[in-house]
Amino acid sequence: MHRYRSHTCGALRASDVGTTARLSGWCHRIRDHGGVLFVDLRDHYGLTQVVVDPDSPAFKLAESVRAEWVIRVDGRVRLRPAGTENPELPTGQVEMYATEIEVLGPAAELPMPVFGDVEYPEETRLRYRFLDLRREKLHKNIMTRGAIIDSMRAKMKGQGFFEFQTPILTASSPEGARDFLVPSRLHPGKFYALPQAPQQYKQLIMMSGFDRYFQIAPCFRDEDPRADRLPGEFYQLDLEMSFVEQEDIFAAVEPVITGVFEQFADGKPVTKNWPRIPYATAMQKYGTDKPDLRNPIEMQDVSEHFRGSGFKVFARMLEDPKNRVWAIPGKHKSANEVGGTGPIARAFCDRMNSWAQGEGQPGLGYIYWAVPETIDIVRARGGDMDRRDFAKGPLANNVGPDRTEAIRLQLGLDFGDAAFFVAGNPEKFVRFAGLARTRVGEELKLVDHDRFELAWIVDFPFYEWSEDDKKVDFSHNPFSMPQGGLEALNTQDPLTIKAFQYDIACNGFEIASGGIRNHRPEAMVKAFEIAGYDEATVQERFGGLYRAFQYGAPPHGGMAAGVDRIVMLLCGTTNLREISIFPMNQQAQDILMGAPNEASPKQLRELHIRTNLPEK
Incomplete structure (x- = not known):
């Protein structure tokens, strides 16, 4: 028999009655019924009731075990007495009579219980996240997240997309938030940036002739945390396509997102034919560009x-x-x-x-x-x-x-x-x-909270007026194609130009955003010029993309869907920390691992960096 288990804690059934089994897991709950101990033994796969009575050679040791101790149990599988079956458990027809117990890992006094679903302060939950993750609801959410990502990946490959991984250490890009900067040891005084999105790389993949790209991409933005966006990092289903117009993107993406929602909606209705709502209409009718159509x-x-x-x-x-x-x-x-x-x-x-x-x-x-x-x-x-x-x-x-x-x-x-x-x-x-x-x-x-209402939001304004900077600036993605192309950029009031940009809204959340790209170098230069960037700046900051456009750029477009928000909606929560395995707190701190922390003097010397801390 295997050193630790012959079965998982979710595997035993009535067909196993009369056999000897070995289980290992956590003591989920321990009950003393008149001298007979009942231990609910839990692992990742499920829960089995273990019975230990005074006649068992394991009884003395069983009396010492406590909640969340990890133990190995050997014993005989038997039917539960009539009337004590638990139909809510897959193992609810049987129990295991323990003949031997080994303590594999004793547990100290718990700072928070694993059994039950009692709310605890976020500080406690994140500091002891490994305990929090043992709790049934959160554990299930994390597994659901993995299944949703698997479904996305399968559906994208079924649509003919190819998966690529783009670099993590890259150059700064104007995506609308602050970059996380990484100092270069080999190039003193210079910095990499963690990607806010793989925007330029995925466009370069189209320049390279690969046609249909996707990845489950990590993205990094140094912005203030909020409930519907995790501080620091998040994941998106990123995609790009060549030789397409806006309708081609819609036709490729809509069945993927609809399919994922239908698969994990637990029977709740999901929009079949998504409405197309112009940005201006959405703002006038709903007061937001991510309307809750429920x-x-x-x-x-x-x-x-x-x-x-x-x-x-x-x-x-x-x-x-x-x-x-x-x-x-x-x-x-x-x-x-x-x-x-x-x-x-x-x-x-x-x-x-x-x-x-x-x-x-x-x-x-x-x-x-x-x-x-x-x-x-x-x-x-x-x-x-x-x-x-x-x-x-x-x-x-x-x-x-x-x-x-x-x-x-x-x-x-x-x-x-x-x-x-x-x-x-x-x-x-x-x-x-x-x-x-x-x-x-x-x-x-x-x-109606028991449904998922999806919609395309289209015709976003290309530019907006920045009151802080007193100038015209990009309102959305700067790499998108303006409707009307170069002629519109040359002849229209910039604030009247619409873009081939689009979002997906679901139940009051923006879950995806994208656009048809501006692949003509002269139009790209003009678009950035209106926003206050001269051609030299464009070539300096976006040199790779700018050069690629000079050598045969196909019309292309794409979008990115927020994995975290989609999982959040399908798990029925409004807080991304409930679907992320090791999130930071509201102050953008990882209090489990102690990040961010101070660099040592040796590390700073190697990077040629001195700190200039604000006065307290």
Whole structure:
């Protein structure tokens, strides 16, 4: 028999009854039932109940073992007594009667339990991540992550893509975040950069004639951590294709992502035919370029109903042609519906107003249409009620019944519904409007959390105005092709140029981004020139790509999908630390391994570096 095990802890079945087995694993839970010990023995593969009674030669040693001790157990497999079977365990029909126990690894007092799913402070969980990873839910998440990556890889190869690995030590690139720099010992005073993305390399692969590339690529960005992006590093499904237009990218990527979601969605519905939503439309309807389409609310422009109205605050704002008034319609769900909250009343509207003030806004204007007490009687008689009589709230009082009714008709609202309003320059209020839309949808229980809604976001602006630098800058990927090509760059206002750039949005998260590339050297130079980079700078910073474009560059494009975010969504969490094996904390520290740490004087001398620390 093998030194440590004849079976894993998830392998024994009724067909093994009567045989002798050897198991090794962790003591998951230990129970004393009137002098008989029950040890739930756990390994990566499952859990088996081990029974030790006073007649067993292993009993004395079994009394000393504690939670998370690693032991080897020899014993006989037998059926569990009738009525004690556990149908939730694959091994739940059997148990193992221990005849011999060996302690392989005793455990000190635990700083956090492995059994159960109790929440513990993140500092404790990350410091003892090896214990945290033994817990069932997190262990399962990590295994799911591996299965999702395997599925991505298989689906990409099935589409005719070839897997390549690009360099980790490379040159700095303007991807929109700070680089991690690595000092060069052999070239004093010079630095490598860890890649923010394999952008230039994957384009060079197309220049090299390989046609279809992909990899599960590590990416490194020195940016502040947040819940939906890990500090330091993340992984993406990176791909590039030659001789393609935007539709070819969509046709290749959509079945891969849809297939992965369907495979791991645990039966939840997944979008079949993805909508194509222009960036400008997404911002106007949803207040974000990564809309959560599970929320049915679509904002609408209702400026004309307030222009010249008795509500002077909005009326004066609209004298500036840049300003608009947007409405967030809230249709109530009947209390008889699943999750229904019933008609919207003033108390709800006032709570939304208070929430807006908590977000730093002056408030959130509203109109609600009260449900008349006699509505059932009137409808039973075949009559109807004039809804203008039931529009309530300060805005309704100021704009008058006719304008209020016009707003209601435009928004498709009825008794028990409400509308909330934001006003000003959309460029300044759009983010808040999107938050308000989300808040209304969640509060009214309109969001269906048990589905995955995927969409393409297209036609991003090529440039944006940088208020900090007081200049035009790239709004997305600087290597993308502007719609209209070189002619658009030469003749259009830069802020009106759209790009062949696209994102994939899912349930309020951006999970992928890409574009058709600008493969013409003269167009590349012009595009960077508008953003403030001269040709010499382009050649210096992107020399490899620039030179490659001189020697026969095929039209090409691609994208990158965030592996971490996709896994996060499919595991049903909103925190990437729940799907990453050894993540950093919110301060970008690896408190398990003690990184970042100080370099020794010898290391600094070898690198010709002196530190210049800020004053405390």
